[in-house]
Amino acid sequence: MTEKQYDAWECVQKARSTNRPYAREYIAQVFDGFMELHGDRLYGDDRAVIGGIASIEGQYVTVIGQQKGRSAKENKHRNFGMPNPEGYRKALRLAKQAEKFGRPVIFFVDTPGAFCGIEAEERGQGEAIARNLCELSDLRVPVLSIITGEGGSGGALALAVANEVWMLENAVYSILSPEGFASILWKDGKRAPEAAAVMKMTAAELADAGIIEKVIPEAVPADKDDMGELAACLRQEILEFLKKYQGKSGTEIAEARYQRFRRM
Numbered sequence: 001m002t003e004k005q006y007d008a009w010e011c012v013q014k015a016r017s018t019n020r021p022y023a024r025e026y027i028a029q030v031f032d033g034f035m036e037l038h039g040d041r042l043y044g045d046d047r048a049v050i051g052g053i054a055s056i057e058g059q060y061v062t063v064i065g066q067q068k069g070r071s072a073k074e075n076k077h078r079n080f081g082m083p084n085p086e087g088y089r090k091a092l093r094l095a096k097q098a099e100k101f102g103r104p105v106i107f108f109v110d111t112p113g114a115f116c117g118i119e120a121e122e123r124g125q126g127e128a129i130a131r132n133l134c135e136l137s138d139l140r141v142p143v144l145s146i147i148t149g150e151g152g153s154g155g156a157l158a159l160a161v162a163n164e165v166w167m168l169e170n171a172v173y174s175i176l177s178p179e180g181f182a183s184i185l186w187k188d189g190k191r192a193p194e195a196a197a198v199m200k201m202t203a204a205e206l207a208d209a210g211i212i213e214k215v216i217p218e219a220v221p222a223d224k225d226d227m228g229e230l231a232a233c234l235r236q237e238i239l240e241f242l243k244k245y246q247g248k249s250g251t252e253i254a255e256a257r258y259q260r261f262r263r264m
Contacts, residue, residue: 009193011202012178014170014221015149021224022081023050023065023108026148029231030238031056031063037094039086043123046087048079048115051094053103056235059242062098064091064159065108068149081150082115085128088158092132099141099250104242107145107159112177114155129158136161137257140250144241146234147171147203147212148222163257164241166214167203168230170221173212174201211264 014020027034031054038045051064068081083091091107098105114125136143145162151173167173175181178192181199200206203215216237222230245253 008196012196015172018070020149020222023067025224029227030235040089043086046084048083049087061104062094063106066111081111084115084120085123085125088128088132099139104142109147109151109156109159110149111155112150113152129154132158140254142245147173164213167212168216169218172201174199
């Protein structure tokens with residue numbers, strides 16, 4: 001295995017570590033207060049997606065994140081961080097609510113992908129993701145998406161139609177998993193480390209390609225039990241993001257997001 005392959009695969013392993021903070025830990029450490037809201041008003045409440053209203057230095061924002069579990073029981077409850085259609089519809093409902101009340105939207109993305117079970121397809125998984133892409137692209141409030149662990153496929157992109165997309169240093173963002181890529185391209189899932197290098201899915205590679213705007217450094221790999229420095233960095237960066245968009249009209253904000261994706 002070459003050094004490049006090792007670096008990419010090592011990053012995948014770090015992104016998947018169960019010691020990494022999940023959305024709830026980021027919300028608790030970065031923001032001053034949080035009130036969770038539930039349900040998509042159509043089917044139910046997807047536990048793989050959490051969201052609600054938070055405050056940061058007196059400014060209210062809507063925060064939405066994909067939530068994994070740590071134990072087997074919690075992972076079953078959270079569906080391993082893989083949202084069903086109702087999860088994406090909940091996220092869109094909260095984002096549209098934020099637009100109504102003029103609150104910026106902040107997404108925390110960490111999912112291997114949208115849930116691909118038959119029940120998800122029966123409830124319109126493809127339509128739910130497509131609607132998020134369409135509706136979020138025209139949202140008239142600032143949208144920030146932060147990829148904290150795995151950013152897998154359309155399941156991640158559905159929460160990443162943003163004015164800016166950031167990644168933690170050891171996060172990954174790709175069209176599918178390295179195992180899936182290797183299975184499709186080479187018919188051998190064991191070649192996942194090689195696939196990770198070919199896919200250019202690390203934060204540094206995506207920043208170089210202009211796919212993301214910012215890489216958030218990790219002095220050590222992000223750890224749920226030692227978040228102080230990382231949380232402080234994220235808090236400051238988010239405050240700078242909010243300041244950047246103060247005073248801009250809804251039309252200007254939506255147009256800037258449109259132009260971001262047009263450049264790609």
